[in-house]
Amino acid sequence: xxxxxxxxADFRSYPEAxxxxxxxxxxxxxxxGRGKTNLLEAVGFMAGIGSLRGVPDEALVRSGTDAAVVxxxxxxxxxxxxxxxxxxxxxxxxxxxxxxxxxxxxxxxxGALTVTVFSPDDLQLVKGSPAHxxxxxxxxxxxxxxxxxxxxxxxxxxxxxxxxxxxxxxGRISPDIAVTLDVWDAKLAAAGDQLRxxxxxxLSGLVPRLAAAYAVVAGAATEISADYASSWGPEPLAEAxxxxxxxxxxxxxxxxGPHRDDVSFEIDGLAARTHASQGEQRSLALALRLAADGEVxxxxxxxxxxxxxxxxxxxxxxxxxxxxxxxxDGQKILTxxxxxxxGCSADQVLLLDxxxxxxxxx
Amino acid sequence: xxxxxxxxxxxxxxxxxxxIGPKSAQRVALHLLKVPADDANRLARAITEAKxxxxxxxxxxxxxxxxxxxxxxxxxxxxxTLICVVEEPSxxxxxxxxxxxxxxxxxxxxAFSPIDGVGVDRLRxxxxxxxxxxxxxxxxxxxxxxxxxxxATATLVARYLAPHDVRITRIASGLPVGGxxxxxxxxxxxxxxxxxxxxxxx
Ligand SMILES: Nc1ncnc2c1ncn2[C@@H]1O[C@H](COP(=O)(O)OP(=O)(O)O)[C@@H](O)[C@H]1O
Ligand SMILES: [Mg+2]
Ligand SMILES: [Zn+2]
Numbered sequence: 001x002x003x004x005x006x007x008x009a010d011f012r013s014y015p016e017a018x019x020x021x022x023x024x025x026x027x028x029x030x031x032x033g034r035g036k037t038n039l040l041e042a043v044g045f046m047a048g049i050g051s052l053r054g055v056p057d058e059a060l061v062r063s064g065t066d067a068a069v070v071x072x073x074x075x076x077x078x079x080x081x082x083x084x085x086x087x088x089x090x091x092x093x094x095x096x097x098x099x100x101x102x103x104x105x106x107x108x109x110x111g112a113l114t115v116t117v118f119s120p121d122d123l124q125l126v127k128g129s130p131a132h133x134x135x136x137x138x139x140x141x142x143x144x145x146x147x148x149x150x151x152x153x154x155x156x157x158x159x160x161x162x163x164x165x166x167x168x169x170x171g172r173i174s175p176d177i178a179v180t181l182d183v184w185d186a187k188l189a190a191a192g193d194q195l196r197x198x199x200x201x202x203l204s205g206l207v208p209r210l211a212a213a214y215a216v217v218a219g220a221a222t223e224i225s226a227d228y229a230s231s232w233g234p235e236p237l238a239e240a241x242x243x244x245x246x247x248x249x250x251x252x253x254x255x256x257g258p259h260r261d262d263v264s265f266e267i268d269g270l271a272a273r274t275h276a277s278q279g280e281q282r283s284l285a286l287a288l289r290l291a292a293d294g295e296v297x298x299x300x301x302x303x304x305x306x307x308x309x310x311x312x313x314x315x316x317x318x319x320x321x322x323x324x325x326x327x328x329d330g331q332k333i334l335t336x337x338x339x340x341x342x343g344c345s346a347d348q349v350l351l352l353d354x355x356x357x358x359x360x361x362x
Numbered sequence: 363x364x365x366x367x368x369x370x371x372x373x374x375x376x377x378x379x380x381x382i383g384p385k386s387a388q389r390v391a392l393h394l395l396k397v398p399a400d401d402a403n404r405l406a407r408a409i410t411e412a413k414x415x416x417x418x419x420x421x422x423x424x425x426x427x428x429x430x431x432x433x434x435x436x437x438x439x440x441x442x443t444l445i446c447v448v449e450e451p452s453x454x455x456x457x458x459x460x461x462x463x464x465x466x467x468x469x470x471x472x473a474f475s476p477i478d479g480v481g482v483d484r485l486r487x488x489x490x491x492x493x494x495x496x497x498x499x500x501x502x503x504x505x506x507x508x509x510x511x512x513x514a515t516a517t518l519v520a521r522y523l524a525p526h527d528v529r530i531t532r533i534a535s536g537l538p539v540g541g542x543x544x545x546x547x548x549x550x551x552x553x554x555x556x557x558x559x560x561x562x563x564x
Contacts, residue, residue: 092383158510161475161476161477161514162476164476164477165476165481168476176482176483179518179522180476180481180482183474183517183518184476184514186517187513187517
């Protein structure tokens with residue numbers, strides 16, 4: 001799939017702008033603060049993944065204005081043409097249109113555009129909290145099967161319901177609280193068992209890709225293993241929730257479930273989070289993105305658009321060159337403050353210059 | 363320029379209505395000020411009269427008038443052994459449109475959602491259980507919305523009804539998931555009623 005054009009109005013630093021892209025590699029160049037990441041963020045938004053930087057929507061609306069508009073044209077691999085229009089309101093609900101039809105959830109855009117994002121923050125996938133790894137896995141899950149988004153969204157909402165009920169209990173299991181927990185536990189158990197199962201199945205498919213991608217990026221064949229570290233045992237989640245109930249009521253939070261799970265990676269038998277060198281961690285982070293991208297290509301026979309935000313500058317020349325070679329075919333948009341990275345040949349260069357911040361309109 | 367206190371009060375009151383944002387509130391207010399006084403007064407009268415007359419049916423919690431039982435409860439031709447449980451009175455209107463259902467209703471007055479402050483105590487489930495015994499009900503069809511909270515509400519109702527000697531069914535899927543009963547078309551909703559299946563208490 002290709003992003004053919006992106007038009008922005010009052011999005012981040014852009015009062016108004018329009019970009020067109022080639023189906024090959026586009027290098028977006030400009031010094032810091034010129035809006036390179038902002039542009040990639042807009043493309044990410046069109047793919048329904050929300051802000052690349054994980055910030056609330058209102059940060060995307062240009063300061064001093066009430067709403068941002070992102071409009072983009074996408075050519076799907078099967079020849080279909082999509083028009084995505086999103087109005088991001090500073091307050092209130094966003095309006096999302098796909099081919100001029102209203103869609104209720106931003107995530108539904110994943111059916112029109114799928115992206116694989118590489119960012120300097122990806123090191124957190126290896127070094128950071130379990131939430132980063134769960135997000136990586138869940139994003140890959142949705143990218144592989146856009147319809148699965150509802151499992152994840154339901155789980156989030158069920159958890160909010162159960163945690164609210166736990167807080168309302170104030171440490172005591174009254175009959176009303178008991179029946180409330182019975183109901184939400186049943187929902188959580190069903191969604192949680194399903195999500196854990198989907199994640200495990202996905203992860204086992206990702207491991208061989210991960211090892212292959214790591215070998216390319218790091219330039220050496222290495223044994224990579226990934227273990228799904230669940231917060232509960234082999235029993236159904238319903239049993240684990242029942243066992244944890246009094247504890248949960250006392251603490252006011254749900255202590256077992258997929259939201260407490262993690263993935264642990266090992267490089268040559270050593271835990272990547274605690275034992276790997278910075279360079280190995282960077283290679284693994286890149287491999288995680290490449291592996292997920294490969295899985296999407298294999299399962300859906302679509303080619304996600306690659307968004308690479310300033311990733312080459314963080315890598316030593318060896319890894320940078322290896323990454324440039326390892327990038328799969330299809331459309332790629334990369335940003336850099338220091339020119340087209342060595343080893344990449346750009347089909348198009350977009351130079352963002354002019355003032356770092358656009359002047360306010362009168 | 364800002365509006366006078368009178369105009370701003372009208373805008374603010376309209377803005378408190380569900381689904382009406384500040385912009386729409388302003389548009390409606392200015393529209394009301396433009397139309398002939400008769401038209402605006404008719405609206406004002408309709409609101410006042412409805413608030414005076416309309417009450418909640420003491421049996422099923424549907425809308426009724428002057429504190430009496432609602433039109434469905436007071437209709438002797440309705441099948442008293444069959445109760446359709448819904449979230450809101452608007453759902454009754456939707457089910458009635460299908461002309462497939464000849465039983466009575468029970469309005470829970472919401473969906474089970476602790477986030478929204480709707481706990482067990484806020485839903486009319488105990489009143490439903492009382493009716494099972496008092497009215498000799500044989501089947502309860504749970505027709506809550508086909509979304510997460512609607513499903514949780516269905517599970518809750520089923521749990522409360524479990525000790526009673528009554529058949530519990532849930533309207534069939536086929537309704538758009540995540541949707542609203544109210545917006546389902548008659549044919550789909552009619553089929554969903556017909557294809558209802560037994561539920562257990564989850
Ligand atoms: N909501 C916003 N309104 C106005 N300017 C913004 C907004 N969000 C970010 N910016 C500006 O955008 C610039 C950063 O753009 P960015 O795309 O991150 O730059 P880079 O080219 O270095 O990637 C900053 O100068 C910041 O002030
Ligand atoms: Mg940047
Ligand atoms: Zn009634």
